[in-house]
Structures are given as structure tokens and as C-alpha cells.
Amino acid sequence: MSKSHDHHHHGEGSELPDIALRVKSLESLLIEKGYVDPEALDVLIETYETKVGPRNGAAVVARSWLDEEFRKQLIEDASAAAGSLGFTGRQGEHLVALENTPDTHNMVVCTLCSCYPWPVLGLPPVWYKSAPYRSRAVADPRGVLEEFGVNMPDETAVRVWDSTAEIRYMVIPMRPEGTQDWSEEDLAQLVTRDSMIGTGLALTPDQLEAAKTP
Amino acid sequence: MNGAQDLGGMHGFGPIDPEPDEPVFHGDWEKGVFALTLAVSFTGQWNIDMSRHARETLDPAEYLSSSYYQIWLAGLQKLLAQLDLATREEMASGTMTEAPVKVQRILSAKDVAKTLGRGGPTEREAGAEPKYPVGSAVRARNIHPPRHTRLPRYVRGHTGIIAGTHGVHVFPDTNAHGQGEQPQWLYSVRFAATELWGDDSPGTDDVYVDLWESYLDPA
Numbered sequence: 001m002s003k004s005h006d007h008h009h010h011g012e013g014s015e016l017p018d019i020a021l022r023v024k025s026l027e028s029l030l031i032e033k034g035y036v037d038p039e040a041l042d043v044l045i046e047t048y049e050t051k052v053g054p055r056n057g058a059a060v061v062a063r064s065w066l067d068e069e070f071r072k073q074l075i076e077d078a079s080a081a082a083g084s085l086g087f088t089g090r091q092g093e094h095l096v097a098l099e100n101t102p103d104t105h106n107m108v109v110c111t112l113c114s115c116y117p118w119p120v121l122g123l124p125p126v127w128y129k130s131a132p133y134r135s136r137a138v139a140d141p142r143g144v145l146e147e148f149g150v151n152m153p154d155e156t157a158v159r160v161w162d163s164t165a166e167i168r169y170m171v172i173p174m175r176p177e178g179t180q181d182w183s184e185e186d187l188a189q190l191v192t193r194d195s196m197i198g199t200g201l202a203l204t205p206d207q208l209e210a211a212k213t214p
Numbered sequence: 215m216n217g218a219q220d221l222g223g224m225h226g227f228g229p230i231d232p233e234p235d236e237p238v239f240h241g242d243w244e245k246g247v248f249a250l251t252l253a254v255s256f257t258g259q260w261n262i263d264m265s266r267h268a269r270e271t272l273d274p275a276e277y278l279s280s281s282y283y284q285i286w287l288a289g290l291q292k293l294l295a296q297l298d299l300a301t302r303e304e305m306a307s308g309t310m311t312e313a314p315v316k317v318q319r320i321l322s323a324k325d326v327a328k329t330l331g332r333g334g335p336t337e338r339e340a341g342a343e344p345k346y347p348v349g350s351a352v353r354a355r356n357i358h359p360p361r362h363t364r365l366p367r368y369v370r371g372h373t374g375i376i377a378g379t380h381g382v383h384v385f386p387d388t389n390a391h392g393q394g395e396q397p398q399w400l401y402s403v404r405f406a407a408t409e410l411w412g413d414d415s416p417g418t419d420d421v422y423v424d425l426w427e428s429y430l431d432p433a
Binding site: 019020022023024025026027028029030032033034035036037039040041042043044045047048049053088089090091092093094111112113114122123125126127129130131132133134135136137138139141142144147148154155156157158159160161162163164165166167194 | 219220221222223224225227228229230231232233236238239240241242243245246247248249250252253254257266269270278281282284287290291294299300304305306307308309310314317320321322323325326327330331332333334335336337364365366368380383384386400402407410411416418419420421422423424425426
């Protein structure tokens with residue numbers, strides 16, 4: 001596993017054209033053999049670039065902050081609750097929601113590959129699939145959290161969930177202070193991808209404001 | 215298998231280094247690898263456990279020096295060759311020289327949303343009661359199968375508590391090797407951080423791992 005996204009901005013420079021050519025060759029071959037429909041390939045890419053992503057999960061979390069019945073259903077059967085908002089399917093067939101509280105912080109990893117709840121979070125970022133996170137999340141979660149800028153108090157229990165089977169986990173972060181009268185749409189803007197993996201917290205209103213200011 | 219994929223607890227990989235505003239794909243080749251992997255998997259020629267095994271059987275040095283989509287590409291090419299869907303020569307040239315094999319189905323553009331929405335549930339009907347009730351103590355077996363398994367090394371031999379049951383699920387250790395689904399009870403097992411990593415770990419912390427019944431013994 002590359003240490004980070006080094007195929008993106010450094011190293012492997014000479015390999016890029018090579019792998020691009022290899023993928024092109026493979027694609028033409030599989031189309032010629034009739035195993036894949038080129039239009040289906042485009043729809044698959046478009047689906048995960050534009051339709052399925054962490055905005056879905058943020059809508060689930062925001063709803064759970066406002067609607068107590070929905071929150072209960074989410075804890076009871078997350079696949080059904082997320083499904084009621086239209087988020088179902090591949091890599092989220094057996095979804096479990098983990099609720100953070102002042103006493104307990106949850107964090108999700110897949111040490112053996114890259115298991116991730118696609119219908120609510122989309123495709124995983126490079127770091128989630130890479131060796132540094134996968135190796136350390138289970139053994140030193142507090143150190144990992146610090147690297148993400150989160151200092152977890154000693155008295156808060158940290159629970160790490162290793163996705164070794166087909167159960168997919170999403171974290172329900174705590175609702176930030178100062179958001180009493182916020183609408184569901186506004187609350188959803190506070191819910192980051194990392195807060196639903198458990199490597200971050202939901203944004204505070206001030207942090208959201210700062211993020212919006214260029 | 216004790217391959218490079220089983221990373222829990224290893225040292226020395228450096229900082230996590232998240233990329234700010236990371237795009238979904240870095241370049242068209244990643245899009246290609248992703249879409250081809252999914253589209254070919256829908257032909258029904260192999261299952262997800264076979265895909266994972268194809269990736270974890272890469273040479274450890276190659277696995278650890280590859281990006282994840284490079285690993286996917288290598289795994290895809292390995293399965294295509296193993297199952298005679300395409301030869302290595304064809305894949306290198308991009309030109310067909312052998313007749314295609316007959317596949318179960320081909321994913322069409324109009325079926326993508328429906329097919330993704332349906333997914334591939336792995337839960338099966340329960341034939342028997344679970345052997346371990348919630349709250350009971352279990353020990354993860356100290357086994358080292360040289361084949362596909364989802365029992366990570368870092369829990370083997372360690373004692374945990376059954377925190378919950380997830381129902382009966384397809385058993386990857388057989389499903390990856392053409393030996394059928396052989397579904398078993400799947401448990402959420404809670405291991406204290408101190409049990410796994412020693413007394414220097416915070417006594418407050420736990421690691422939850424999803425483990426099939428045959429990975430466990432009573433403790």
C-alpha cells in the first residue's frame with residue numbers, strides 16, 4: 001500500500017501512463033469479449049461520483065438529531081432507517097449505526113481490506129484503505145485520533161470496530177452545542193465524512209462558518 | 215492467510231496523511247479499475263470472497279507498495295486469468311485472441327441502479343440457535359490457515375466477550391475457495407484493548423471484531 005496518495009502528486013510518475021494504458025487495454029478487451037457494457041461502466045462511475053457519497057450519511061445523522069423515533073430506528077435497524085431515506089444497497093446491506101456519547105467514542109476500520117458503508121458514505125478515501133490507518137486504528141486509536149486533531153479525554157471510552165465481515169458501520173457523531181433551532185439541512189452541513197468514520201467530530205457552528213469563508 | 219493484507223497492529227507505515235478535498239477518483243485509470251471490477255463481478259463468475267482472496271494473495275512486497283486501485287487491478291487480472299475469462303497476453307495487448315466464455319449475466323446501464331440497490335446480502339436463514347449467548351466469554355482460535363480467512367492475527371488466542379449476534383452469514387473461508395456458502399452464526403466480539411495490546415493500553419478502550427462461530431472456542 002502506498003504510504004498515502006503518492007500516485008497523486010509525487011512518485012510513481014513514470015508508472016502513471018503505464019497503468020493508464022494497462023487499464024485501457026483491459027477495458028477494450030472486456031468490452032470486445034462482451035463481458036461488460038461500456039455504458040454501464042459510465043453509469044457506475046457517475047453513480048459514485050455524484051449520487052452516492054457522505055452527503056447521504058449526513059442526511060441520516062441530521063434526521064437522527066431531530067427525530068427521536070428515527071434515531072431509535074437507526075440504532076435498532078440502520079439498514080431500514082437509512083433505506084427509508086433512499087440509501088440502500090451494495091456494501092450497506094447489513095448496516096449498523098454506532099452512537100457517540102460523552103462517555104463513548106466509536107471509530108471504524110477495516111484492517112483486512114477496505115470495507116466501508118458505501119450507501120451512506122460513498123467510496124472510502126485513500127487513507128482509510130492504506131496501511132498507516134489500517135495498522136494503527138486497532139492498536140493505537142487515541143494516537144490516530146490525535147493525528148486527526150481530536151484529543152479524546154481519558155475518561156471517554158474509545159471503541160474501535162474492525163469490519164471483518166459484511167456488517168458495515170457508520171458512526172453517529174454527537175450534535176454540536178449551539179444548534180438548537182437549526183434546520184435538518186443546516187445540521188447536515190456539520191456532519192463530515194470523518195465524523196461518521198469516527199476519526200473526527202461534527203463541526204461546531206464556528207468551524208462551519210470558518211470553512212465557508214475562503 | 216497470514217498475508218500483507220492482515221495489517222492490524224503493525225508498525226512503521228508512517229503518518230496517515232489525509233488528502234484535503236480528496237476527489238472520488240484520482241485520474242481516469244482509477245475510474246476504469248473501479249467500474250470494471252464491479253461490472254465484471256456482476257457476471258457472476260466469482261464472489262466477493264474470491265475477489266478479496268485474489269488481492270490478499272499478491273506478493274506481500276507488491277501489496278504493500280501498491281495503491282488500493284493498483285491492488286484491485288492486479289486482483290481483477292488474476293481472477294480473469296484463473297477463470298479463463300481472458301489470458302494474460304490478451305490483457306496486455308487489449309486484443310481478443312480466444313473466444314469469450316459464456317457468463318451468467320451482463321450488467322446493462324439501465325440495470326445499474328437496481329442492481330446496486332439490491333446489493334448482495336450475506337445473511338442466511340438460521341438453522342440452529344447460536345452456540346454462544348450474549349455476555350459469554352470466548353477465545354479466538356489460534357489458527358493459521360494458509361487460505362482465505364477473516365480472523366485477523368491480532369485477536370488469535372485472545373479472550374473476548376460476545377457483545378451481540380448478527381445472524382447467520384455466508385462463511386468466507388469456504389466461499390472463497392469454491393466450497394460453498396456454509397453459513398454460520400456471526401458474532402460481534404468485544405476484546406479489551408489491554409487483552410490485545412497489553413497493560414500499557416487504556417483500560418477504558420475496546421476493539422469489536424465480527425467473528426464467525428467456528429473461529430471461536432468457549433473461554
